[in-house]
Amino acid sequence: MEQQRVTVTGCTLSLRRGGSGEPLLYLHGANGAPVELPFMTALAGDFDLLVPEHPGYGASDDPEWLDTIQDLAYFYLDFIKHLGLEGVHLAGSSMGGWIALEMAVRNTAAIRTLTLSAPAGIHLKGVPKGDLFMWSPEETLRNLLHDPQMAEDAIAAMPEGLEADPVFLKNRSTAAKLLWSPRLYNPHLYKWLHRIDVPTLIVWGREDKLLPVAYAEAFAKLIPGAETAILDHCGHLPYLEQAGRFVELLRGHVARETAGREKAGAAPKVNP
Amino acid sequence: MKFFCFHLMAYADLDLSFIEKHPTAWTTLPNSYYDPEKGHRLYNRYLDELEYAEELGFDGVGVNEHHQTAYGMMPSPIVIASALMRRTSRIKIAILGSALPLRDHPLTLAEEHAMIDNITGGRLISGFVRGIGAEYHTFGSIPAFSHERFHEAHDLIIEAWTRPGPFAFEGKHYHFQYVNVWPRPYQKPHPPIWIPSQGSQETIDWAAHPKRKYTYLHTFSPLPAAAKYMQAYRDSAERQGYQSSPEQLGWAVPIYVGASDESARVEAKPHFEAFRNRFLKMPIEMLLPPGYTSVSSMQRMAAVKKSLTADITIESAMELGMILCGSAATVRDQLVEHQKMLGFNNLLTLLHFGTLPEELTRSNMELFAREVMPHLRPLGETGESADPAEPGETGAT
Structure with missing residues (x-):
């Protein structure tokens, strides 16, 4: 994938883009997307994959106007328009899934499908979430990954002095701004999830310690026609812990939408 | 020099073995560790100590705000200041400070502080902090x-x-249609404002601004850091076009005065170490949540993470100037020297810390008031301008 700079609404983003096919916009979670991961390489084989670093993250600008997840939702609707993308397959993990949901309740004109991996965004009373802001980097990996060996390997591979790394600190600060309160949700989002009118797949690790799997069922009830895929032996990050399975699920979801569209002979949704 | 008796009101009856099961005495330590009977006795003992400070000739008392912690039993310094204001008649009452950003309605602070200022006839010093x-x-x-x-x-x-x-x-963040506070403050134009901090250039530049000239109160940290930041205040004032006065600087430091250097160290040791290594201890994720300070400050803090969270002994704390401990003569000499180096006019003495029992707290207060304070009074006062020495190499705090 190629590294690019793109300026939208006065904010310059660091964008990783690669592959060809229908556009797939992947929105990363709270910890950012500093490197190309195997699932991205795999998806770039089927799609024109776009992985931006969010405003306030990594090498992207930290704009004055950024205060909430809703700001990012409007921003990425602008981003799609600015790049002239149509029929976008929109995917996101955790916080990125929440941004995707906030976009979809606003406007799905340019969105063809949604694939959400353990998205934040709503709150279930009495279902405690993990407190990611109390976790050290080591605890974070142990809590997000179900496979203890994988967690220990990731800890061993952690760069020296991570906690003093300016990009790590910038990402954490932006995450705190967007997620701290109300913690990982928008109290009004659930009321409008019925507006989502594109095929939606919800992927969840059964052993998720940040957002318990009970949320998958809640989202499935709130989003019309949403399908769920619950992964055994998997924590909060299916794209990392079960990358192959995650890619396969996303491809399958898109393929079903494509088949449905072809069968119906429908014109692309962008120009109904 | 002016002298304040600063109290943190630790829950001194805390079972210190909590540390085997819990990482910190803050936020998540179960409040089943708190016994209201013991708390009742401690509150009244501590209030007696602060009232005694007036009798001993202190210029003021200092209280502060901390929440959900055994480190201090003053989630509302307003309550403690209120309890003190009608039982004292002369001394200043310094709230050091109220945590402004934690309030969704900071107008209530404008009201509460103004009430205390009115009732005491202008004995209030208002401290403003961000909360930890x-x-x-x-x-x-x-x-x-x-x-x-x-x-x-x-x-x-x-x-x-x-x-x-x-x-x-x-x-x-705050938008109010009708700002119209009753009562207006007693002091003109308003109570003096102090800014307690462990040092940041942004805070210092802001406090030293000619429009504000707020007193910078440097709190518990190694002496070189205190020297560095007080010098930074003077430099900042000069850059902003005026010479600051020693009155604009304060130093808050634990002090223990005993019969001899050796007995003082032995008496203070377990209580100071409980204060520093038990009550104050917290994981860095709790101490420095993301975005709480600028990325560059965070970087500096993360680099010295070990020294922030590691246990220290009273001996090394004494060496670092984090506590003054010894006979009256020793403490006096140290303070003369430190005042000369730091150039402050307000000394905030923490004469109770951690688990220090009542008897030792009282004798500490008495020895300090009778054998240390009188010798230091003339220092730093207007007229005798402090002669700040060049501070040595500094360590971050």
Whole structure:
């Protein structure tokens, strides 16, 4: 994938883009997307994959106007328009899934499908979430990954002095701004999830310690026609812990939408 | 020099073995560790100690605000200041300070402080702080907006105290249609404002601004850091076009005076170490939530993470100048020297810390008041301008 700079609404983003096919916009979670991961390489084989670093993250600008997840939702609707993308397959993990949901309740004109991996965004009373802001980097990996060996390997591979790394600190600060309160949700989002009118797949690790799997069922009830895929032996990050399975699920979801569209002979949704 | 008796009101009866099961005495330590019977006795003992400070000739008392912790039993310094204001008649009451950004309605602070100022006839000193990192976890307040909220709340309170009401205050975080605080403060234009801090250039530049000239109170940290930041204040004032006075600087430090250097060290040791290594201890994620300080400050803090969280002995703390401990003569000599180096006029003595029992606290207060204080009084006063020495190489805190 190629590294690019793109300026939208006065904010310059660091964008990783690669592959060809229908556009797939992947929105990363709270910890950012500093490197190309195997699932991205795999998806770039089927799609024109776009992985931006969010405003306030990594090498992207930290704009004055950024205060909430809703700001990012409007921003990425602008981003799609600015790049002239149509029929976008929109995917996101955790916080990125929440941004995707906030976009979809606003406007799905340019969105063809949604694939959400353990998205934040709503709150279930009495279902405690993990407190990611109390976790050290080591605890974070142990809590997000179900496979203890994988967690220990990731800890061993952690760069020296991570906690003093300016990009790590910038990402954490932006995450705190967007997620701290109300913690990982928008109290009004659930009321409008019925507006989502594109095929939606919800992927969840059964052993998720940040957002318990009970949320998958809640989202499935709130989003019309949403399908769920619950992964055994998997924590909060299916794209990392079960990358192959995650890619396969996303491809399958898109393929079903494509088949449905072809069968119906429908014109692309962008120009109904 | 002016002398304040500063109290943190630790829950001294805490079972210190908590540390085997819990990482910290803040935010998440179960409140089943708190016994209201013991708390009742401690509150009244501590209030007696602060009242005794007036009798002993201190110029003021200092109280502060911390939430959900055994470190201090003053979630509301307003309550403690209120309990003291009618039982004292001469001394200043310094609230060091109220945590502005933690309030969703900082107008209530403008009201409460103004009430105390009116009732005491102008004995209030208002301290403004942001609250420590752990308190952002406690209140769910977004640490990344802490600075913005602090500055807005500050502006709101100052305007509420100085502008004729009613007027509208239109901020990003605080927006009120009718600002019209009753009572107006007793002191003109408002109570003196102190800024307790462990040192940051931004805070110092802001406090030293000619429009504000707020007293910078440097709190518990190694002596070289205190020297560095007090010098930074003087430099900042000079850059901003004036010479600051020693009255604009304060130093808060634990002090223990005993019969001899050796007996003082032995008496203070377990109580100081409980204060520093048990009551104060917290994981860095709690101390410095993301966005609480600028990325560059965070970087500096993360680099010295070990020294922030590691246990220290009273001996090394004495070496670092984090506590003054010894006979009256020793403490006196140290303070003369430190005052000369730091150039402050306000000394905030922490004469109780951690688990220090009542008897030792009282004898500490008495020895300090009778054998140390009188010798230091003339230092730093206007007229005898302090002669700040060049501070040595400094360590971050």
